[in-house]
Amino acid sequence: MNRHRMIKTIDGISDLPTLPTVAMAVNSLLQDVDTPIEHLVDLLEKDQSIVLKMLRLVNSSFYGFKSRITNLRHAVTLMGYSTVQNAVVTVSVIDSLKTKNALKGFDISRFWTHSICVAVMSRHLAAQTCLAVPEEAFTAGLVHDIGKVVLVNHFPEVCLSLMETAMDGNVTFYTAEKTEDTYPHNLIGSNLARRWMLPESLKMAIRHHHGGIAQGVDGTLPGLIAISDTLVNVMNNLPGHRLIPEIMPEAVRGPVTGILKDSASWFPDVKREMAAACDFFNKG
Incomplete structure (x- = not known):
């Protein structure tokens, strides 16, 4: 489709x-x-x-x-x-956000674990760089991939094909979406955010967490979410994900690069925060 x-x-x-x-x-x-x-x-x-x-x-x-x-x-x-x-x-x-369909290769618990980890990483980067309000960055990280749940529920065959393309080509899910010319999850998610009447900053973060923000528009929060998403995926050895300073959004490149150079001093604490956050939200 x-x-x-x-x-x-x-x-x-x-x-x-x-x-x-x-x-x-x-x-x-x-x-x-x-x-x-x-x-x-x-x-x-x-x-x-x-x-x-x-x-x-x-x-x-x-x-x-x-x-x-x-x-x-x-x-x-x-x-x-x-x-x-x-x-x-x-x-x-x-x-x-629950899944109505049992789709091979898509685990809703793993999906939320990823989202929570991105939320924690986003909050940390926001706090350390002062580029965004940490609580807003956390929420943006939590909801950045909500379009994928819509894909699973309403386009399961498309989602399955995209996951297979990503795995076979050793590329990201978003790259697979561009390859197959489907309506990507970031745009589906921003559509859902509009229906939920979420603040404009959250809609923009969802829409542009894979880049593509227009010149002259504040890309700070989307940029933080994009970097956090990539960091969490690299941490989990997912295919196709690399953090290259040169392709970071310009709005966040300098401050975040400085923080990442010192990651050995803070990453263990953030990893513990991720575990605690997953435990917190899993308890409902």
């Missing part, structure tokens, strides 16, 4: 993955920066599952608050709207 037929099919799909109703409403509400805190708290409290997950998240090592946060209003006041929105997406997205 070529790109144009895939686009037409996606436009007609009525059962694409959805975020919880409250999460969608939060994304809509926070498009207005003047939203009163009372409105946001009242909305979130309509889904106690999200509230409990958020409190568990903000009291974890991810945020590192010194005192325990026991209520939602306190959490929202401390975190600020942008961080709240990232937290809501973070606690909602893994439950929202």
Whole structure:
């Protein structure tokens, strides 16, 4: 199935993955920066599952608050709207994206392990370089590959062919998509992010985590996600992935290159953070 037929099919799909109703409403509400805190708290409290997950998240090592946060209003006041929105997406997205089809070669648990590891790496690079807000970088890393779940659920034969092409040619999945002229997972993912009303920065990170961002557009967050994705894939010896400084996005090349030269001093800690994050999110 070529790109144009895939686009037409996606436009007609009525059962694409959805975020919880409250999460969608939060994304809509926070498009207005003047939203009163009372409105946001009242909305979130309509889904106690999200509230409990958020409190568990903000009291974890991810945020590192010194005192325990026991209520939602306190959490929202401390975190600020942008961080709240990232937290809501973070606690909602893994439950929202399930595979309907058992596809040989695609393991949803492995998919989320990769996504979580990219999220942790992205947060670390963002914190060390000050190029992006670490919590936003974490969320962007977590959702960067969401288009692949749509591929598995709605285009299983295409996805299987792409995985075989990547394996046989010792190339990346994205290279296989370009070779076979399919509608790539990054564009499918950004389409889904638009339907979820995610912030523009997250949509851009999903859309451009394999590059191709227009000149004059801020490519910092997409660049961090691209580098983190490559680093995690290289770490796992996946075919076709190489980190070459010359092809890093210009917006992040200098700061990140300096951090990578000293990777021996920080990588063991990041690897432990990855393991802890996978354990945290696997517990639900």
